[in-house]
Amino acid sequence: MSRIGKKEIKITNDIEIKINKHNISVKGNKGNLSYNLSELINIKQTENIIKLIPKNSSQKAREIHGLSRSIINNMIIGVSKGxxxxxxxxxxxxxxxxxxxxxxxxxxxxxxxxxxxxxxxxxxxxxxxxxxxxxxxxxxxxxxxxxxxxxxxxxxxxxxxxxxxxxxxxxxxxxxxx
Incomplete structure (x- = not known):
């Protein structure tokens, strides 16, 4: 299991996130970004937290798990701070x-x-x-x-x-x- 992928992503109030199946779009005060998530990863969103969960424990799913979490986190930082x-x-x-x-x-x-x-x-x-x-x-x-x-x-x-x-x-x- 990826240690980075296990971490939760915290969302601030000035950021707007839309999740459409495997497409995530993030909108903030600096702009907006989108990312197509792999089919091997499930995403769960509560109020101010996003959590990524791999569908299975295959090598590819474990590789993509941490990568996806890092990309989504960088998108959130990018649209808020740059x-x-x-x-x-x-x-x-x-x-x-x-x-x-x-x-x-x-x-x-x-x-x-x-x-x-x-x-x-x-x-x-x-x-x-x-x-x-x-x-x-x-x-x-x-x-x-x-x-x-x-x-x-x-x-x-x-x-x-x-x-x-x-x-x-x-x-x-x-x-x-x-």
């Missing part, structure tokens, strides 16, 4: 800017890299080197942040590149000169 990821650009001459909704990165290539964010994702740039990605869907926010980071990942010698805000870069020692 999610954000912070990226930091390090390197001489490296900078970023936002024009309309497009993120433009100048990170040492001969051309500037442009990234169009998906809908419901907001990208802000502060001080040309700090990028803030925010939205209601945790999965998409993380995906966009990983995509931006992959353009110029931090290198181990000087630490130049794009990294997450609190990410530690393991530094290497360069060549010893004679």
């Amino acid at each position: 999610f954000e990821k912070k990226l930091v650009i390090q390197g001489i001459g490296y900078r970023s800017q936002v024009e309309k909704k497009t993120l433009i990165l100048n990170v040492g290539y001969s051309h500037s890299v442009q990234i169009e964010p998906p809908e419901n994702i907001k990208i802000e740039v502060k001080n040309n080197t700090n990028i803030l990605i925010s939205g209601i869907n945790k999965e998409i926010v993380g995906q966009v942040a990983a995509k931006i980071r992959s353009i110029r990942p931090p290198e181990p010698y000087k630490g130049k590149g794009i990294r997450y805000e609190k990410e530690k870069i393991k530094r290497k020692v360069g060549k010893a000169g004679k």
Whole structure:
């Protein structure tokens, strides 16, 4: 049995949840999200609590049990508070800017890299080197942040590149000169 799946999901008063067989839609003050639950999981809702119960004890049902609970919980957090990821650009001459909704990165290539964010994702740039990605869907926010980071990942010698805000870069020692 999944330990995460056993936990109850608490719902606050400002969130509205509709359950249609295996489709769950969550509506809050930031927006609305929906998720199609697997046929292997039953859902029970009381006043302010949602509980997920697997139909059988098969390997697949146990796998999906915890995953479904986490996704539904993240949907509830997303429509009430939202999610954000912070990226930091390090390197001489490296900078970023936002024009309309497009993120433009100048990170040492001969051309500037442009990234169009998906809908419901907001990208802000502060001080040309700090990028803030925010939205209601945790999965998409993380995906966009990983995509931006992959353009110029931090290198181990000087630490130049794009990294997450609190990410530690393991530094290497360069060549010893004679």
